[in-house]
Amino acid sequence: MTEQFDFNDIQPYSDNEAYSVLQRLITDPIFMKLVNNLWPSMTMDDVKAKAEKVNTAMGFQVEFMHPAIRTIVARSSDGLTCNGFENIHKDGAYLFVANHRDILLDSAILQILLVEHGFSTSEITFGNNLMDNGFITHFGKLNRMFTVLREGTGRDLYDISRKLSAYIRHTITEKKVSVWIAQRNGRTKDGLDQTQTGLLKMLNISGEGTFSQKFAQLNMVPLTISYEYEPCDVLKVQELYLSGLHTKYVKAPGEDLNSILTGILQAKGKIHVSIGKPIGEELKDMDFIATDNDKIKALTALIDKQIYNNYQLWPINYLAADMIANNQTYAAQYTHQQKQDFITYINSKLDKLEGDKETLFNLFLKMYANPVQTKN
Numbered sequence: 001m002t003e004q005f006d007f008n009d010i011q012p013y014s015d016n017e018a019y020s021v022l023q024r025l026i027t028d029p030i031f032m033k034l035v036n037n038l039w040p041s042m043t044m045d046d047v048k049a050k051a052e053k054v055n056t057a058m059g060f061q062v063e064f065m066h067p068a069i070r071t072i073v074a075r076s077s078d079g080l081t082c083n084g085f086e087n088i089h090k091d092g093a094y095l096f097v098a099n100h101r102d103i104l105l106d107s108a109i110l111q112i113l114l115v116e117h118g119f120s121t122s123e124i125t126f127g128n129n130l131m132d133n134g135f136i137t138h139f140g141k142l143n144r145m146f147t148v149l150r151e152g153t154g155r156d157l158y159d160i161s162r163k164l165s166a167y168i169r170h171t172i173t174e175k176k177v178s179v180w181i182a183q184r185n186g187r188t189k190d191g192l193d194q195t196q197t198g199l200l201k202m203l204n205i206s207g208e209g210t211f212s213q214k215f216a217q218l219n220m221v222p223l224t225i226s227y228e229y230e231p232c233d234v235l236k237v238q239e240l241y242l243s244g245l246h247t248k249y250v251k252a253p254g255e256d257l258n259s260i261l262t263g264i265l266q267a268k269g270k271i272h273v274s275i276g277k278p279i280g281e282e283l284k285d286m287d288f289i290a291t292d293n294d295k296i297k298a299l300t301a302l303i304d305k306q307i308y309n310n311y312q313l314w315p316i317n318y319l320a321a322d323m324i325a326n327n328q329t330y331a332a333q334y335t336h337q338q339k340q341d342f343i344t345y346i347n348s349k350l351d352k353l354e355g356d357k358e359t360l361f362n363l364f365l366k367m368y369a370n371p372v373q374t375k376n
Helices: 015-025 029-038 044-053 057-076 105-116 135-142 154-173 197-205 211-216 233-244 255-265 281-288 292-309 315-325 336-350 357-375
Strands: 080-083 095-098 123-127 145-148 179-182 220-227 271-275
Touching: 015 057, 015 135, 029 044, 029 057, 044 057, 057 105, 057 255, 080 105, 095 105, 105 123, 105 179, 105 220, 105 271, 135 145, 145 154, 154 179, 154 197, 197 211, 197 292, 211 281, 211 292, 220 292, 233 255, 233 336, 233 357, 281 292, 292 357, 315 336, 315 357, 336 357
Parallel strands: 080 271, 095 179, 095 220, 123 145, 123 179
Antiparallel strands: 220 271
16 A cells, blocks of 8 residues: 655655765764764864765664764663663564653664664654754654654544555565654653553554554554653643643743753753563454454554553652652652652642642642552
8 A cells, every 4th residue: 555655755864865864964064063962072173074875764763863862862861771672583573662751862862872782773754843844854754763744734634644654564565664653743741651542553554454464563662761851851741730720831932942951951860761672472462353443452552561560660750659649659659768769749839830839739749640640
């Protein structure tokens, strides 16, 4: 079904384009600003020498992006750990369906771990709301990002979904390249990592065969990233608060870029990534479910179960759960000092927010407590 689509407007740059695109990018003043921040020890001569080596998209990721993301992780976290790579094979192509906590780092951290474990990197969804038709667009496409269009009429959005579904299937089954996609539109803001059924409905549009056959072809792997301190937590709580006032939340100009920068710079404590098990055998039972909607719900539940169970809980998750419930169910999981430090942390964030302080405080607690409830 992919033959009827022209993917040129959404796909990343090909390996054949990588060298020439990078040669143009390194002459952009924005690139030197990135160099100063992400590769501080590199001179422009170093950049040019590295760029000469790059003749594939993965080459760009290995030479430039890998050390950049490792620098971000080193500066803003207390360490990165992972597990589950034994669940996937180096010659396989997978659809990583991931919980979404940070605009940039969720997918970027996966890429550095793939490289470090001897895998090829994946392609990555890239919302057109983040594109500027300039440097950011070219930089993203060189970094194996493909475009997800988010605006249009009902008919436009359906056509967009058909094309996106076909492209993802084409990438995995024909190009033999893995894909990272978030389980939902937009980041999780309340700590509840729930897969949107719309995502699976979109994936179900393309392909041939039964429901189970179409999804088996995609080699779906639930992926969970857990941050000790939620990226952009203060921004998320403010949005939740305003949305709770029954006010439609409208992003300010430049808000997405601010979220990206905040996610990069904010201290995140420890970070853990867990690769789930491919969803395969379980799909066969779904062909006996009566309707596609019920099949989608069953598959959503399977994905969510792995994401919930693989979430790494930290002491502050447990103490937030106890504070919400006003009990000490998980008291063995944290110390009194950790509790005091967390309260101090939240109060320092509240000073930056507008609204009822008690409501805002409880929103902070729920954001950190909800993963305990979903895992249990």
